Amino acid sequence: MNKGRVAVFLSGRGSNFAAMVRASRSANANFSVCLVICDRKDAPGLKKAARFNIPAHYISPKQFPDKAAYENEICAHLQREKIELICLAGYMRLAGPVLLTRYPWRIMNIHPALLPSFPGLDAQEQALRYGVKVSGCTVHFVDAGTDSGPVIAQRAVAVRDDDNAVTLSKRILRQEHRLYPWAIRQFFAGRLQIRGRNVIIK
Ligand code: GAR
Secondary structure, X not given: OOOEEEXXXXXXXXXXXXXXXXXXXXXXXXXXXXXXXXXXXXXXXXXXXXXXXXXXXXXXXXXXXXXXXXXXXXXXXXXXXXXXXXXXXXXXXXXXXXXXXXXXOOEEEEEOOOOOOXXXXXXXXXXXXXXXXXXXXXXXXXXXXXXXXXXXXXXXXXXXOOOOHHHHHHHHHHHHHHHHHHHHHHHHOOOEEEEOOEXXXX
């Protein structure tokens, strides 16, 4: 079977990346994580990539005159590796026009809240401050906005009275690690159809 070729973009820990790699190495997986792009030199995710033996590139936006030049450099790596799907996993930057044009509806993101609630930074803290009783995670296609693209899948978790950002983040993360590989599998099985804002799972 020809496996779908995935690049993961990350800025930090890389636990979602690790969950994807593990899923991709299980029996009958239909995708393979072929490349990591990272914008932070000290990101623990880079060490994980080395342990998994997956090519990883630290590319600092500061080395480029503008976002277009930065993303053109990234695209050169993506093309070399024949990447078909980009998965943002704790990548703390917005995709710009270069990436969005070259990979239309081929960029996914995971967010630790039930969008459209609590987009942007510190989603778990936002949920706790608001006082919701249920939160969760969302995998969505990426558009030009912040966490605003069409929703592919969501998982809910209960918010407990004694939760803090750490305990809630942990509970959500367990669901993230299941949901993201599932969404990637659906993508490469050809089951995701975008109709306006709605993603239909065939
Ligand atoms: C995850 O919780 C992910 O949902 C979140 O960053 C964390 C990265 O963890 N992403 C965002 O908040 C994006 N808005 P990881 O590096 O261990 O996968």
